[in-house]
Amino acid sequence: MTDLMQMGQAAQTAARQLSQLTAAAKNLALLKMATALEAATPEILEANAADLAAASALPAKFTDRLKLTPARVADMASGLRAVAALDDPTEKADKGWRTGAGLFIVQQRVPLGVVGMIYEARPNVTVDAAGLTLKSGNAVILRGGKEALHSNIALAKVLQQALHAAGLPAEALQVIADPSRALASQMMHLTDYIDVLIPRGGAGLIRAVVQEATVPVIETGAGNCHIYVDRAADLAMATAIVVNAKVQRPSVCNAAEKLLIHRAVAEAYLPVLAQELQRHGVALRGDAAACAIVPSMTPATAEDWDTEYNDLIMAVKVVDSEAVAIAHINAHNTKHSETIVTGDYAAGEQFLNQVDAACVYVNASTRFTDGQEFGFGAEIGISTQKLHARGPMGLSALTTTKYQIRGAGQIRE
Structure with missing residues (x-):
C-alpha cells in the first residue's frame, strides 16, 4: 500500500538538499539522466508496449500521447540536455536595493519545494517534470494515469538510478504506483508536504483537481x-x-x-x-x-x-x-x-x-505554444490561469522569491 505521507516526508528532505545544490551539480545529474534514458531505451519501450497493449481499444488520439518510440525517448533525453544548458533561476536575484534605514534587500529566486503532478497517459511528462524540477531545485511526486503506469515506473526507475549515481537523493523523483482515485484524492489534500499541485490533461481532470484540491493548484490548459x-x-x-x-x-x-x-x-x-x-x-x-x-x-x-x-x-x-x-x-x-x-x-x-x-x-x-519551442528546454505544463505563472511553464515558473535583508544593527523607531 502506498504511504503518501511517507513519500511526502522523503520529498521534503530531498527538496531541502536540492535547494542547496550548485547549478553544476544539478547539470551533471541531468546529463546522467539523459544518458541513462538512451541506454535503457529497450526496457522503456518494452514497458510502454505493455501499456499500449492494454490500451488498444482506446481512441487513436489517446494512444498517440501514450506511445513511445526510440525517437521519442531520444527527444526526452535531448530535452534533459537542453534543460541542463539553461541558466539556473535560483542563482539569480530579481533585484536589490538599499532602504532609507540602510537595509540592503535582495529579492532572490528560490525553489517552490515539493511539486505534485497529476496527469494523464503522457509518459513524456514524467521526464519533463523530473528535469525541470531538479534544475529548479524542487522535489517532485508524480501521479500519472493508470494507462501509462508501466511506462512511468520504468522511466522513473531509470531516472532515480541516475540521480543516485550522481550522488543525489532518488526521492527527488517519486512516482505513485497505485493509480486509484482514492489515492489521487489524498494527494490533493497533502498540504503538509506538497507545496503546489499541477494537473495536466483534459478539461475533466483539470476541473476535478481545481475543485477538490486544498493544496495550491496551478491550472494548466485544456486547449479550445x-x-x-x-x-x-x-x-x-x-x-x-x-x-x-x-x-x-x-x-x-x-x-x-x-x-x-x-x-x-x-x-x-x-x-x-x-x-x-x-x-x-x-x-x-x-x-x-x-x-x-x-x-x-x-x-x-x-x-x-x-x-x-x-x-x-x-x-x-x-x-x-x-x-x-x-x-x-x-x-x-x-x-x-x-x-x-x-x-x-x-x-x-x-x-x-x-x-x-x-x-x-x-x-x-x-x-x-510549447516550452521547448519557447526556448525553455521543456515545460511542466501550460498555465491558463493568471496568478504566479501563465503560458508554457519553464524553470522560472517553478520558483518563487525570498527577500534577504542585510543590516548593521538597525532597529525601527
Whole structure:
C-alpha cells in the first residue's frame, strides 16, 4: 500500500538538499539522466508496449500521447540536455536595493519545494517534470494515469538510478504506483508536504483537481484554440497555418479546434480551405453561414463552440468583423492559444491586445505554444490561469522569491 505521507516526508528532505545544490551539480545529474534514458531505451519501450497493449481499444488520439518510440525517448533525453544548458533561476536575484534605514534587500529566486503532478497517459511528462524540477531545485511526486503506469515506473526507475549515481537523493523523483482515485484524492489534500499541485490533461481532470484540491493548484490548459482568418489575410499563409495547427498533431492541447473567418473572404476562400482540411481527414462542423457556403459540413451545435476535440474535427464560424471574432473567442476559449491571420498591422495589434489568452499570435500556428519551442528546454505544463505563472511553464515558473535583508544593527523607531 502506498504511504503518501511517507513519500511526502522523503520529498521534503530531498527538496531541502536540492535547494542547496550548485547549478553544476544539478547539470551533471541531468546529463546522467539523459544518458541513462538512451541506454535503457529497450526496457522503456518494452514497458510502454505493455501499456499500449492494454490500451488498444482506446481512441487513436489517446494512444498517440501514450506511445513511445526510440525517437521519442531520444527527444526526452535531448530535452534533459537542453534543460541542463539553461541558466539556473535560483542563482539569480530579481533585484536589490538599499532602504532609507540602510537595509540592503535582495529579492532572490528560490525553489517552490515539493511539486505534485497529476496527469494523464503522457509518459513524456514524467521526464519533463523530473528535469525541470531538479534544475529548479524542487522535489517532485508524480501521479500519472493508470494507462501509462508501466511506462512511468520504468522511466522513473531509470531516472532515480541516475540521480543516485550522481550522488543525489532518488526521492527527488517519486512516482505513485497505485493509480486509484482514492489515492489521487489524498494527494490533493497533502498540504503538509506538497507545496503546489499541477494537473495536466483534459478539461475533466483539470476541473476535478481545481475543485477538490486544498493544496495550491496551478491550472494548466485544456486547449479550445481558435484561428481567425481576417479579411486582410494572405490566404495561402492562412491555409498553411490552419492545416498545420489542426492536422500536425491533433491530439495535443495547442492544436486549433475552431476556425473563424471574415465574411468578406468566406464565400470565395472557405470552399478552398475546407477542401484542403477535408483532404487531410478533418471533419468540419459549421454554423449556418459556413454550411451554406460548404454544404458538406455538419451543422455545429452550441456545445461544439466550447469543445476541445483533440481529434481531426474543426468547427467553423463566419463572422462580420474582427470585433465579433474577438468577442466569440473570449466567450468560448480556454485562455490557451489564439491566432489571427492578417496583413493589417492594426488588426493584428487589436487581436494581441484584446484577446484574453496565455499566448496570442499574429500570422503563426498555435502549435508553437510549447516550452521547448519557447526556448525553455521543456515545460511542466501550460498555465491558463493568471496568478504566479501563465503560458508554457519553464524553470522560472517553478520558483518563487525570498527577500534577504542585510543590516548593521538597525532597529525601527
